[in-house]
Amino acid sequence: MALTDKDIKELELKAAAIRETIVQMLVAAGSGHTAGPLGMADIFAALYFNVLNHNPEHPDWDERDRLILSNGHIVPVRYAAMAHAGYFPLQETLTLRKFGSRLQGHPERERLPGLETTSGPLGSGLGQAAGMAYGARMDKKSFRVYCAMSDGEHDAGNTWESAMFAGANKLSNLTGIIDRNNIQINGMTENVMPLDNLRAKYEAFNWHVLEVDGHNMREVIDACNQAKAIYEKPTVIIAHTIPGKGVKEIEFDYRWHGSTPGKGPTDKIPADKQAEVFLSELRTLKGKIESEHQ
């Protein structure tokens, strides 16, 4: 079904709401990752509000599409998207990283229904996604498996073992989505451990490769739909994203990988003003979305 401008606008507004929730939950938590979750907000809005076949009231529904989050440290974006989709009350997002919370610092499958897997240690999501896709194909199930990954975790050997396995087995019911934001903890990915040419690498492993602007809702959704039409290979979508997207003081700055608003770099905004300024920027963003689609 073709997406209308109105559909796109609604998804963008969802993404803006997810971003706001991310900032609020990170402020409440006082620790965690900021840049990655903000950068993936558009893609998670697209997944939870358009792409995925899922039912928040029945997270264990057998026929649901599976979304595996391999880089568990960006889980605030998933928690925020899940809360907005109705998996649990929005208020609960403020328990992130607190003792007794279902919202662990890194996601744990047994704590919160709908998470699918436990992740954090990098490089092991794609193998799990491939295992699910393999099992589903054995049983002729029609659901799809999506695996969100960071670019940095492509340093890990396990990622490539899994890419080789999925390519060799032509797991066409598997779609990988790489958050190509070019940053990791120690700096720019190409300085820490060069990853390019990612497209050529995946193609050499027998994957179909698509590249999109990870902040263009229509491109993201079109790519997810195109992947369904590829029958001979798994598909990977290299989503070019801006780390920290939506808050200009965070955008592109790797120092925000593991800092939270209120405790981040202070050369642009003093710590005690960060939460307030960032939330107000995100609210303005909503206005921009409204005006663009008028």
Place this chain on the structure above:
Amino acid sequence: MLNPDAKLQSNIFDKPDMAATRDGFGQALLELGEKDPRVVVLCADLAESTRTLAFKEKYPDRYIELGVAEQNLATVASGLANYGKIPFITSYAAFSPGRNNEQIRTTISLNNVPVKIAGAHAGLSTARDGGTHQALEDIGLMRMQPHMTVLVPADSEEARKVTLSAATHSGPVYIRLTREPTPIMSTIDTPFTIGKANVIWEPDHKPEVVVFATGPLLFEALKAAKELEHTLPLAVINIATIKPLDRDTILHYAKDTGAVVTVEEHQVAGGLGSAVAELLAQEAPTPQEFVGVRDAFGQSGSVGELYEYYKLSASHIKAAIQKAHARKS
């Protein structure tokens, strides 16, 4: 004398039949293939030596080849189990759970999905291959992980039963297997239940020392007990489930005898002896002697040579029994 309730082979001390525990594992996989369509077998380029080849030939659609990629072996199995399959992952223990320990920890144990990990060629049994391939720390690695059940069969028939039980167990399981043919002590009628220790040898009257043994070294412990039959009454218990430990049986015999010996083809640190000592220190402090490898790597040699060098054979077990007996207050 041998415990009649254990329904053991009659020829244990007289040319017993020999088979490797990996053979019983392979046989059980074939039985499981027939019984349960959810069972899948994952292999990391070691089909023949981990005894998965027969399963591959009979059930090619449920056999998955990973290549030399043990980290992926664990993660793909996690996904399959999460989806609803019962995956058995097979490699050498040195690599799985050796190399892929973190993947097992996060994606199998913490994830709490029913992957069954078979670590072959464990202990010194891959003798000629040398220290690189002789896993002597796998029991410790696996028993430290919450949710994980740890099973160490003593002979091929017990390995068959262990494997069948692992498939119906709801959580992750580690099964330790060995390469060399070793004496078949148990029969099809010998009881095996996860979490239950098995009394193999008991004197007519009260035992003076109890030996807790795991894996094929149980046979060496039995030989020691036989040699001491007329001088020192012993109980020999097979601990095939390292985790969860059969607390009741262990505490009963430790209190009854006041002298404990543990026997394992594993580092003394972290294995059966440690598990027993942790229990006894809290519930019934008891003098204990440890037969096991003492902070050393393995090396090439014959199994017999290695058992002597690392002080694991019957004569060393006998010495440990006498030492434990002498320590009784």
